[in-house]
Amino acid sequence: MTRFLLKGLLRDKNRSLFPIVIVTLGVMVSVLMYTFMLGVIDDMIRSNAKLDTGHVKVMSRAFSEIAQQLPNDLALSGVRGIISGLENNHPEMEWVPRIRFAGLLDIPDENGETRAQGPVIGVAADLLGKDSKEIERLNIETAVIRGRLPENPGEIVISDEFASNLGVEIGEQATLISATSTGSMALQNFRLVGTVKFGVGVLDRNMMIADISDAQYTLDMEDGASEILGFFPNLVYDEIEADRVADSFNEGVENPEDDFSPLMFTLRQQQGLGEYLDMTYLRIWIILGSFFFVMSMVLWNAGLMSGIRRFGEIGVRLAIGESKAHVYSSLLIESILVGIAGSMIGTAIGLGFSYYLQEVGWDISGMMEGTNMVMADVMRARITPESYYIGFFPGLFATFLGSAISGIAVFRRRTAQLFKELEA
């Protein structure tokens, strides 16, 4: 009997091929959507990590509490020692110091009088070090609009919009007025060698980027830094590992209550990113959930249609003496086979595309031309273990449910009635 049913399934394309194709398509799109959305989140996390939070970040306790105010009087000291300790314990990770500061940028005229002036937010990173990956990490190279990157001490780049507002040209001098870590006034002349635009509002308004040694010198922060960022290999954020690294670091801190004690924070623990990520995941699940729901309706209807189409066949089978329970269970088994086949093929194809999007990515820089969005000119997907089975929910479950419900119609009709319909 099983062979008999299988033969029917294989020979009748309306029963096998078409439903499998529908399930395959649905599952494929589900999988792709899932991995693609994860990829988008990943991208967001990566941008945030590179620019600001790292995967983990070390700050002094006191600095961390009011980090938004950039209180460099509370910054870390003995940074070289901390970094070499971190490199010993976590050699697979990269550790880089950064200084963030606020001040005024003053553009003098030929007499040294102020020609233009504006508040500035500064980021200082290791731009000049031979092995430094900071330029790549901060994406400055692609963000350059005019001029070039700093190549020598004393050179800076600033936001393009900021430069226009100040009316300052490449090659001109700019004076940073800020406060040193000890609270006295800092004054330092820099040479503007380029302008940048990141496509992110805040960064493009009034930012300056300098080499970290210049900033340490200017702000009187010898061997100091606002923060030390830690990055996992390949810039892939691993939440569990981040927690582990942070916990072990924080356990080793001798004097955790001390204002200047370094403390490590994970990406999630910073600036409400945790809640933001949770919200985003929730949104993804809502979108996926709605999609799955629509998918399920489609598959269910497909099941329903094929059930109705088969009233005739079912009537004959009943008349010949098959029991309703047997007919019903054979419909369910068929739907499971179709669901499994469709889900497996769909998952395979979906993962195939996802893999391509993960490894190669989808270059949308052409589309983004003129908008200057540096963050995501290549859209990527990410495959997680869940991607392997996520498609089975809409694929298998909805197909099964569709058949189960359309099959009930068979059960509820009197057998004689099925005949009337099949004779019509």
Next chain:
Amino acid sequence: MKNGALITTSGLVKQYPVGRGHFTALRDIDLIIERGEFTGLVGPSGSGKTTLLNIIGALDFPTSGSAVVLGTDTTKLTHKTAARLRTEHIGFIFQTYNLLPVYTVFENVELPLLLLGMDQGRRKQAVMDSLEWVGLTDKAKSRPAQLSGGESQRVAVARAMVKRPGLVLADEPTANLDVENSHNILKMMVKLNKELETTFLFATHDQKVIDYVRRKITLIDGKVAEDIQTTPKSQ
């Protein structure tokens, strides 16, 4: 159950709900049909022939009264036991052939035996015997779509007969056949009736069928209007 009653209906009533009231399709049918009969149910359209066949075949249930078929009161059957009664003892031939299009002629005829759980060797033998009765052994591998109407109806007959049931219920079996094919099939049924003692009950308008039957029950408005023995004009 000697050479006695194969089907006994007593006080059989079938009402269909229609709007607020109901329509009475069968009223007080008392019939006894014995083993080996070759009987026709005739009567105008809407007189209740199909309804009666469906009740006898346990595809439908009467509103009141009883129908005892092969010693089983069909009014007391569950879906499952009704299905078993059909599997084991009853062959159906429908007005339209109702072959399953995805299966070959052989497989269509084989299905009732699969439901009986017969082993493969005996199954094959029985299917080929049955196709031989209807003269279609050479079409065993064809699909229904490749057959003519007459051939399809012969396959349906083979399918009804393959398990050698005690009772064959045939609803307008010749409605779609030409004269020649009608006679071929009826001749074959007569032969099976004689050789295997299969009881045949037809529902029909077709004079060709009526010419073959040995007993003619006329239904009018759901009532037995006439019940006579006849001498078959054709054999």
